[in-house]
Amino acid sequence: xxxxxxxxAGGVGRVVAHKCAQHPDVFANIMLASRTKSKCDEIRxxxxxxxxxxxxxxxxxxxxxxxxxxxxxxxxxxLVVNVALPYQDLTVMDACLEAGVNYMDTANYEPKDVAxxxxxxxxxxxxxxxxxxxxxxxxxxxxxxxxxxxxAYAQKHLLDEINYIDILDCNAGSHxxxxxxxxxxxxxxxxxxxEVRHWENGKWISTPVILDQKSVHFTFDYPVAGPKxxxxxxxxxxxxxxxxxxxxxxxxxxxxxxxxxxxxLRVLQNVGMTRIDEVDYExxxxxxxxxxxxxxxxxxxxxxxxxxxxxxxxxMRGKKDGKERSVYIYNVCDHADAYRExxxxxxxxxxxxxxxxxxxxxxxGVWKGAGVFNTEQLxxxxxxxxxxxxxxxxxxxxxxxRLPE
Ligand code: NDP
Numbered sequence: 344x345x346x347x348x349x350x351x352a353g354g355v356g357r358v359v360a361h362k363c364a365q366h367p368d369v370f371a372n373i374m375l376a377s378r379t380k381s382k383c384d385e386i387r388x389x390x391x392x393x394x395x396x397x398x399x400x401x402x403x404x405x406x407x408x409x410x411x412x413x414x415x416x417x418x419x420x421x422l423v424v425n426v427a428l429p430y431q432d433l434t435v436m437d438a439c440l441e442a443g444v445n446y447m448d449t450a451n452y453e454p455k456d457v458a459x460x461x462x463x464x465x466x467x468x469x470x471x472x473x474x475x476x477x478x479x480x481x482x483x484x485x486x487x488x489x490x491x492x493x494x495a496y497a498q499k500h501l502l503d504e505i506n507y508i509d510i511l512d513c514n515a516g517s518h519x520x521x522x523x524x525x526x527x528x529x530x531x532x533x534x535x536x537x538e539v540r541h542w543e544n545g546k547w548i549s550t551p552v553i554l555d556q557k558s559v560h561f562t563f564d565y566p567v568a569g570p571k572x573x574x575x576x577x578x579x580x581x582x583x584x585x586x587x588x589x590x591x592x593x594x595x596x597x598x599x600x601x602x603x604x605x606x607x608l609r610v611l612q613n614v615g616m617t618r619i620d621e622v623d624y625e626x627x628x629x630x631x632x633x634x635x636x637x638x639x640x641x642x643x644x645x646x647x648x649x650x651x652x653x654x655x656x657x658x659m660r661g662k663k664d665g666k667e668r669s670v671y672i673y674n675v676c677d678h679a680d681a682y683r684e685x686x687x688x689x690x691x692x693x694x695x696x697x698x699x700x701x702x703x704x705x706x707x708g709v710w711k712g713a714g715v716f717n718t719e720q721l722x723x724x725x726x727x728x729x730x731x732x733x734x735x736x737x738x739x740x741x742x743x744x745r746l747p748e
Contacts, residue, residue: 344371345706348420348444350405350435351427352377354526354643354687355449355484357386358695359426359702361685362733364396369703374418376401377427389686405431411438420444424702426695428530429453429460436468436479445477445705449484449698450530451579458533458619462582466715473714480716483701484694485655485674486512486596487580488718489730492697493657493672493737494588495723501670501739502661504590509658509746510578513599515568516651516678516689522607523640525690529632532608532617540577541595542585550575553600554609561747563597565654566738567675573597583717590661611635646688649678653689658742671742674735684734693735700729 347370349359356375363370375383375398383400390396403414405427415423415438425435425448432452439446453460465481472479482488490510498505514525524531536554540547551557559575578596585594611617616635621628656673674693681692701718704710709725718726730737 345369345421346372346374346419347422347424347702347706348374348376348415348418349424349426350376350403350431351425352379352382352386353426354691355426355694355698357643358685358687358691359424359698360386360398361390361393361687362696362699363702364390364394364398366699366703367396369706373398374401374420375399376403376414378402378404393685405435408434408437408441411435412442415439415442415444422447422702422705424448424698426698428527430455432465436465439477439479440468440471440475443475443477445479446472447480447483447698447701447705449482449488449694451482451487453530453533456619458537460534460579462579462717469715476713478705478710478712478714478716480701480705480710480718480721482579482583483697483718485697486510486578487583488694488697488701489674489735490655490657491580491584491717491719492723492726494584494659495719495721496727497657497659497661497670497672498588499723502659502663502668505588505659505661506590506592507660508584508588508591508594510580510594510596511563511565511573511654511656511658511673512597513563513565513568513571513573513654514651514690515565515571515599516649516653518640518645518688519648520640520645522604523645524642525645525688526642526694528636528639528642532611532632532635533619534578535576535598535600535608536612536617537577539575540581541575541593542581543593554605554612559747563746564744566673567652568654571599573599580717584719587717587719642688643691646678646682646686646691649682649688652677653693655693656737658746660742669742670739672737672739674730674737676735696733696735697730700726700733703729
């Protein structure tokens with residue numbers, strides 16, 4: 344039994360709060376805090392209706408370490424689940440250190456003024472968390488998060504060494520809008536328009552961005568969803584997995600994009616609407632991507648008419664008992680089912696459920712340690728069991744398809 348402080352009341356925060364409330368034996372007291380308190384209160388009302396559980400809510404600006412420390416000292420959580428934005432990771436980690444509480448998040452730190460994310464900033468907290476006997480778990484959504492845990496599971500049970508990893512992320516859903524992003528538009532667009540890299544034989548290889556005519560893509564035949572065009576993309580788990588998986592020769596990340604999405608994004612980029620710097624507009628400073636976010640549908644509201652499924656998983660090739668073996672572990676999540684259960688679409692659901700499972704394992708003391716951890720460094724078995732129990736069942740098959748060499 345423990346106390347959890349969930350930070351951020353967006354699409355993902357809603358799922359984490361609902362799923363924690365479904366497990367009152369683990370999460371005895373829940374607080375949902377965010378910049379806009381009314382969003383927390385709306386989720387509080389839904390949880391009372393659906394689960395009959397009372398949660399607390401609060402307003403906090405997590406960019407301000409002092410405000411976070413005061414809130415932590417008032418509520419006294421055992422764990423802070425940071426599902427606000429990547430910009431807040433460091434101020435929240437600082438607050439956790441100062442107030443003496445464990446930490447977890449679903450996305451690595453990114454400075455507001457540069458569209459670049461990497462773990463170095465958060466890995467630099469290793470000694471401070473270790474010295475205080477506190478645990479910080481980084482990147483425990485689906486990808487990163489479950490994608491890392493699938494690797495740890497394969498490394499523990501299925502392959503003596505993993506040589507090749509391909510993470511394949513498919514959203515075969517339809518939300519009915521001309522253009523929308525499935526999680527925070529600003530973070531999403533910054534992610535998909537940045538330099539594409541994958542890791543091969545100890546080196547990072549750059550390839551053209553997804554909007555370039557020369558981008559690297561191929562058709563992958565996804566279970567349930569069928570053949571979909573999948574684009575090479577840089578994703579943050581590549582950095583930690585390249586470091587932590589023994590015997591690795593190559594790791595890549597692929598994501599599906601429809602022609603419609605790419606066309607809209609290309610136009611927005613060409614006219615400057617994805618710029619992250621300030622421009623002068625009638626005497627006011629405006630950041631175009633922030634203005635664009637205000638115009639686009641709120642990802643948390645996309646669930647209403649969302650149909651179709653997400654299919655996310657890893658193909659992992661290596662050696663078992665001296666022989667080549669290729670395994671594919673994946674999850675299929677249905678947008679409409681997620682909406683029926685807790686009023687969320689599948690992208691928020693597949694992120695929020697793993698975050699809740701991580702919180703559950705930390706509160707139960709199943710995942711414990713002092714320092715900063717990526718999820719592949721922790722025991723995958725209890726996590727894989729909870730995925731099946733908590734709404735994200737996975738399948739494992741021998742992989743017989745083809746991937747680009
Ligand atoms: P949303 O934009 O829907 O929600 C973000 C929430 O954080 C909002 O409630 C926002 O408040 C709040 N927030 C923003 N700034 C602050 C601040 N300074 N202080 C307090 N609260 C703040 O995002 P999502 O829910 O879609 O995504 C949440 C996180 O999950 C992101 O970091 C995203 O990158 C990550 N993610 C991870 C995935 C994975 O698989 N690992 C997949 C998808 C997302 P307000 O309402 O006032 O704006």
